Amino acid sequence: MLDGVLFFPVTPLTTAGDIDVDLLAQHISKGVDAGPGGVFIGCGTGEFHALDPEEMRTVVRTAVETVGGRVPVYAGAGGSIASAKAFARVAADAGADGLLLLPPYLVEMPQAGLVEYTREVSAVTDLPVVVYNRNNARYTEESAVEAALIPNVVGFKDGTGDLDRVSRIVRAVTDALEPLGKPFQFFNGLPTAEVSQQAYRAIGVTLYSSATFAFAPDVALAFYQALETGNEPLIAALTREFYHPLVRLRDTVPGYAVSLIKAGVTLEGIPAGPVRPPLIDARPDDVAELQRILAAGRAVLDNALVH
Numbered sequence: 223m224l225d226g227v228l229f230f231p232v233t234p235l236t237t238a239g240d241i242d243v244d245l246l247a248q249h250i251s252k253g254v255d256a257g258p259g260g261v262f263i264g265c266g267t268g269e270f271h272a273l274d275p276e277e278m279r280t281v282v283r284t285a286v287e288t289v290g291g292r293v294p295v296y297a298g299a300g301g302s303i304a305s306a307k308a309f310a311r312v313a314a315d316a317g318a319d320g321l322l323l324l325p326p327y328l329v330e331m332p333q334a335g336l337v338e339y340t341r342e343v344s345a346v347t348d349l350p351v352v353v354y355n356r357n358n359a360r361y362t363e364e365s366a367v368e369a370a371l372i373p374n375v376v377g378f379k380d381g382t383g384d385l386d387r388v389s390r391i392v393r394a395v396t397d398a399l400e401p402l403g404k405p406f407q408f409f410n411g412l413p414t415a416e417v418s419q420q421a422y423r424a425i426g427v428t429l430y431s432s433a434t435f436a437f438a439p440d441v442a443l444a445f446y447q448a449l450e451t452g453n454e455p456l457i458a459a460l461t462r463e464f465y466h467p468l469v470r471l472r473d474t475v476p477g478y479a480v481s482l483i484k485a486g487v488t489l490e491g492i493p494a495g496p497v498r499p500p501l502i503d504a505r506p507d508d509v510a511e512l513q514r515i516l517a518a519g520r521a522v523l524d525n526a527l528v529h
Contacts, residue, residue, distance in 0.1 A: 223407060234494040235264065246284050266479070271497035296352065297320075298321075299324065301326065313322055323344075327360065333362055337369055351372075380427070381412055383412055383418065385421055413472065417421070437487045471515065481504045484496075486516065
């Protein structure tokens with residue numbers, strides 16, 4: 223079972239656009255040393271959409287070797303049914319501890335088809351699978367229960383923000399699995415999840431993915447501890463000075479949920495390189511604003527230590 227802040231590394235690239243394995247290892251090592259509860263490699267922040275299976279093999283193997291068993295390593299799999307199965311097999315072969323099942327590509331689908339997609343991809347490996355509820359892959363209460371009953375499906379990550387539906391899914395899945403004694407976890411997977419995490423905690427969703435952890439683990443961990451201990455003044459200060467400004471900046475350009483994180487990793491000393499199309503790199507003035515936001519967040523932490 224996962225616990226703590228979940229680390230979603232970026233995928234550093236050279237100026238030629240190739241994966242920089244050495245920098246990826248440095249990035250992962252720095253993050254794991256900070257103390258996350260798990261590493262999710264080659265997922266949204268890691269530009270899953272732009273990786274081919276052999277590149278995925280490289281990033282997963284690098285993560286597994288760098289982490290060295292200190293925390294679980296989950297890898298992304300998704301897209302077409304054929305691609306999702308291929309990525310799932312690659313992740314298993316490369317030593318991943320689990321999979322994050324990303325949505326099928328482009329198509330709309332009936333609930334029975336979504337469940338069958340989940341079932342078929344889960345069947346190609348015995349790795350634990352976390353399903354990702356977002357975009358065109360939106361589960362109902364009934365289909366979420368069906369998915370949760372698949373033996374190696376162990377988690378449900380929400381990226382829709384529909385708290386009404388998610389609260390009902392949490393209740394329905396929990397009630398269905400309780401007689402079986404099957405462990406199962408729920409995750410907040412919205413971009414910059416810290417902003418919505420108080421609301422998710424209220425419906426029983428305590429885990430969340432933190433893109434911030436990739437470049438500012440000190441801020442991410444401080445916020446997590448504030449949630450755990452009920453430190454409302456620190457939650458409010460970090461939300462006001464760091465997370466809300468970050469979200470405002472993120473929302474100015476589509477894809478900045480990835481591009482800004484890469485820029486942040488570079489600002490913190492590991493040159494993460496460019497993003498791959500169709501994303502675009504953060505503009506210089508936006509990188510400067512990100513640096514200002516980061517400084518404001520750390521000033522909040524410094525002030526909290528003083529008091």
